Amino acid sequence: MGTENRPTLQFLGGVREVTGSMHLIEIRGKKFLIDCGFFQGRREESRKRNENFPFNPESIDALIVSHAHIDHTGNIPNLVKQGFKGNIYSTIATRNLCSVMLKDSAHIQEQDAKYINKEHHLKYMLPVQPLYNIEDVEKSMELFISIPYGRSFNVSQDLTITFFDAGHILGAALTVLDIKQDGRQTRLGYIVDLGRKGLPILSDPVVVNGLDTVIMESTYGDRLHGKIEDGESELRDVINRTYKRGGKVIIPAFSLERTQEVLYFLRRLIDKKQIPALPVYVDSPLAINVTEVFRLHSECFDRESQYMLVHGEDPFSFEGLHYVRRVEDSKAIQFDPQPMIIISASGMCEAGRILHHLKNNIEDSRNSIAIISFMAQHTLGRRIVEREKKVKIFGKEYELKAEVATINAFSSHADQKELIEYVADAHRSVTLLPSIICLLKIRKISHHIKQVYF
Numbered sequence: 001m002g003t004e005n006r007p008t009l010q011f012l013g014g015v016r017e018v019t020g021s022m023h024l025i026e027i028r029g030k031k032f033l034i035d036c037g038f039f040q041g042r043r044e045e046s047r048k049r050n051e052n053f054p055f056n057p058e059s060i061d062a063l064i065v066s067h068a069h070i071d072h073t074g075n076i077p078n079l080v081k082q083g084f085k086g087n088i089y090s091t092i093a094t095r096n097l098c099s100v101m102l103k104d105s106a107h108i109q110e111q112d113a114k115y116i117n118k119e120h121h122l123k124y125m126l127p128v129q130p131l132y133n134i135e136d137v138e139k140s141m142e143l144f145i146s147i148p149y150g151r152s153f154n155v156s157q158d159l160t161i162t163f164f165d166a167g168h169i170l171g172a173a174l175t176v177l178d179i180k181q182d183g184r185q186t187r188l189g190y191i192v193d194l195g196r197k198g199l200p201i202l203s204d205p206v207v208v209n210g211l212d213t214v215i216m217e218s219t220y221g222d223r224l225h226g227k228i229e230d231g232e233s234e235l236r237d238v239i240n241r242t243y244k245r246g247g248k249v250i251i252p253a254f255s256l257e258r259t260q261e262v263l264y265f266l267r268r269l270i271d272k273k274q275i276p277a278l279p280v281y282v283d284s285p286l287a288i289n290v291t292e293v294f295r296l297h298s299e300c301f302d303r304e305s306q307y308m309l310v311h312g313e314d315p316f317s318f319e320g321l322h323y324v325r326r327v328e329d330s331k332a333i334q335f336d337p338q339p340m341i342i343i344s345a346s347g348m349c350e351a352g353r354i355l356h357h358l359k360n361n362i363e364d365s366r367n368s369i370a371i372i373s374f375m376a377q378h379t380l381g382r383r384i385v386e387r388e389k390k391v392k393i394f395g396k397e398y399e400l401k402a403e404v405a406t407i408n409a410f411s412s413h414a415d416q417k418e419l420i421e422y423v424a425d426a427h428r429s430v431t432l433l434p435s436i437i438c439l440l441k442i443r444k445i446s447h448h449i450k451q452v453y454f
């Protein structure tokens, strides 16, 4: 791809960095954006990167969205605010998750602007506006066109797209772009983000055939995850140890997918009587809203979870499980001295109700903090993983006396072995090895692929 009249592909974000996925494909003068994610980093830099698009949003004909993670969708309302009027294509579940996730993001943008304006006020600087607000989200939602898995859709004369289950999060899609050029057809596979076989609730990733070129995300292209089953037993062990000490288990968890996965495992462990039937609190309004969307989309579930539903069982409901929406109810949990499990957000412990639970429980050695997600540098979550003796919460220092149990098995991203296996499986069904463009850890993963197949 590259010369005049031939389709061009530009990577505008998410390359050699893990956030801000955004790619531009141009076919005979029409411009299609694939994903429109948030760049997440330091506050000022993030704001600048997210505010300014490297193209005119009005000039984009359509947007294709792979899945609802905020690093793939978070900047959509800003794109719309700045003049984008085309269609937004996604699966149905992704559309519904975006509705919940982007409203939460708008709320965070408003909070962020308030924070920046406090500083600006002190320095006699002009106030800033939130990157976008709820109205921009509502306008964005009106542009969505939802397409189920496996149904091809003509986005333009020269471009047909088909979504396949990515096995990554609810509704996530691997996108096949069939591009016509001078009577020839090219199959481009956007294999981003690739999930894992055997994740709870979700179906396994679909192996897509006949691709000429593959764009592959390889966030974990340089490492191997633990087995998912091992994660379940590690979770079981930390709960039992903590219960024996009469403590509480605090689980910081992302609201989308990880919370639902943990609920799935807790339910299973309680059913098998491998852990005591402790009270479990999901203390995050966003996680509760996301769980409601999960309930609407059993078509995305694996056989086991669908079987449960057919037999009248709800994977996200069991005795002792409480969903906590109201602030007063969240506060009430801290006065209950009984052993319990608290699942709360944000996943990296940077904001939200989890901070209150950590503050109240971190100095008691009977308690445990179960770390089940990746914790980025400079976050409170990372400081806890590294077992710093003292950590700051709400500006005050607390001694880290609770047990810290790090469980690495729950990732929803394919690791190095799984990425390579996926290419091998897809390769079996095509005559030529497709060219592979990796978006991250480019040397490490392509080196391994070369070793195996070239």
Ligand SMILES: [Zn+2]
Pocket: 067, 069, 168, 193
């Ligand atoms: Zn993702």
